[in-house]
Amino acid sequence: GGAAVAAVVYSSCRPLRCHEGASGFAQLDKLWATIQARKAEGDSSKSWTARLLKAGPEKCAQKVGEEATEVAIEAACRRHEGVVKESADLLFHLFVLWASMGVEPREVLAELARREGLSGVVEKAARPKS
Numbered sequence: 269g270g271a272a273v274a275a276v277v278y279s280s281c282r283p284l285r286c287h288e289g290a291s292g293f294a295q296l297d298k299l300w301a302t303i304q305a306r307k308a309e310g311d312s313s314k315s316w317t318a319r320l321l322k323a324g325p326e327k328c329a330q331k332v333g334e335e336a337t338e339v340a341i342e343a344a345c346r347r348h349e350g351v352v353k354e355s356a357d358l359l360f361h362l363f364v365l366w367a368s369m370g371v372e373p374r375e376v377l378a379e380l381a382r383r384e385g386l387s388g389v390v391e392k393a394a395r396p397k398s
Contacts, residue, residue, distance in 0.1 A: 303317055307367050321364065321368050
């Protein structure tokens with residue numbers, strides 16, 4: 269009846285949450301699984317991911333820095349498509365860096381959960397001074 273139609277209309281009009289649909293966290297899970305597979309295979313002659321991992325965390329960190337800079341440049345130039353594309357590169361290289369360091373996504377998500385509900389100003393002030 270009417271309730272079912274209203275539910276369909278509502279679900280098609282509301283914003284897609286990042287964990288829903290093919291473009292959500294499932295895609296990031298798939299990316300992580302692919303990176304882990306390339307790490308296990310270790311064939312740097314056929315895989316860019318394996319090449320980066322073989323080069324070590326320093327090279328992976330360099331790539332994260334490069335991609336982050338490219339995202340910032342695209343944003344400063346107000347190029348939406350560029351931000352989207354460079355953000356994809358940044359996420360990929362960040363995941364490769366995590367893999368090179370033995371960091372699991374669940375660790376990062378746990379840190380985000382720990383910070384949830386904290387004021388950013390309070391959280392930053394609580395960080396150790398270096």
